[in-house]
Amino acid sequence: MAEAQPYRVLARKYRPQSFDQLIGQDAMVRTLGNAIKRDRLAHAFLLTGVRGVGKTSTARLIAKALNCIGPDGQGGPTIAPCGVCEPCIAIAEGRHIDVIEMDAASHTGIDDIREIIEAVRYAAVSARYKIHIIDEVHMLSKPAFNGLLKTLEEPPPHVKFLFATTEVNKIPVTVLSRCQRFDLKRIPSELLAGHFGHVVEAEHVEAEPEALALIARAAEGSARDGLSILDQAIAHAGMGDGGVTADQVREMLGLSDRGAIRRLFGDLLAGDVPAVLASLQSQHDLGVEPAAVLRALLEIVHGATRAKAGGAADPALSAEEREALADWASRLGFATLHRLWQLLLRGHEEVQRAPQPREAAEMALLRLIHASQLPDPGDLARRLQSGEAMPAGPPAPASAAAEAQAPMLRYPADFRTMHDLLVAERKQLLAQMLHDFTGVVRYDPPTLAIRPLKPLPGDFARDLGAALKAATGSLWDVTLSDGPAEPSLLETEQAAEAAARDAILATPVVAATLEAFPGAKPIWDEIEPRSISR
Structure with a gap:
């Protein structure tokens, strides 16, 4: 009766035994294959990439490729090692005497490197090349790297070095420059x-x-x-x-159900507070971490933004998910999507730091619902500049979720507010002429009639109308009139300033001071009057 074999975990059982089984690294395999065919093999290879992409497995495959002798024992280096010759079998089993593996995490010092330097003097015992594989090479100490430099630059022809690392930035440039580097990519x-x-x-x-x-x-x-x-x-x-x-x-x-997350996202857009809180509680009852819910919502916003930008959909998504993302992409603008992303990202950070993650998640989602009903920041600045009241009301229904984000049309309350809006829109020259040289005949937005108090450019009315359209989003009818007009803003300010001065001069203290000091005068006589728009 055959003895039962001990169980091997899948990560070891299905470790690639040939370059054909190495998934996601086609560019590296092609480059290495061309180098072997043309006999342009480097003396040192550096394999870098995130964990689990196959750095150590690739190093062993390279060792097999360089030492394979074929089934008949007459073969040379090949990108497709046979896997049946003695060197291939021994390297796969980790027992080949000429393929030495070292973990730099536990052998970091100069003494360990001295052993390698001594060993490279001697030819390989049974293989074509003596190969040193050093895993996590970035953990070698500085003296160890320095001790390796000379040997690494001019090794004997029978020696090859294979380095693997997850943190290539920690390797000295002097070592990097002596290696042929392969960046193993994340596998799609x-x-x-x-x-x-x-x-x-x-x-x-x-x-x-x-x-x-x-x-x-x-x-x-x-x-x-x-x-x-x-x-x-x-x-x-x-x-x-x-x-x-x-x-x-x-x-x-501990992942959330993606269908439930899509429904939660729809409730967020609709501003349905009870449904949002109930969904979050349901996910919590199922054991889903609040941070995972926020991450899933971030994935939806990212997917919808990619869909709106015309990016390729993730092949791992179901047809239902792709349809939902396409629908949201068609209904939501880029500004709304970017705002959702920023709010969710901030909420995710708060949830990770909070002593009570579920409560932090609830507050983050409620803040998102509230913020989704606010006007666009640019429109908000215009409203504040014009002194308009902010609209308040219940959350918009689901059918109007996208429209709730659009700015509401408002006109400046009066002529001065309109002037200040032009200043905010950086139309300073128009605003200055409007301030100093015009009086209002009729202000009934979007109709404006003004009387020039001094000659104005011929295209003043046209330019003013265009500026007001850009600032308010509506067509204006701007005309120049000879009818009775109010004083200009400058004249109004000057009159108010003169009245204020007269009032100050009439106060008993100031009057007594001027009488006690003949020839004295108020300091404002030495200061040029300034208009507000300057």
């Missing part, structure tokens, strides 16, 4: 989901495509992380007939 979610499909098929396990897509998304581009999650999901499913389901994966990872 769709490739990971397809890979996981092959794995569950080989493991004779049923799994829903949506479940594999959720695992791929949670892996964040790491094949190892994804296989570890898949291993856990298979164990979580147990012996059930349904296999791995999306609901089980959500429960295991």
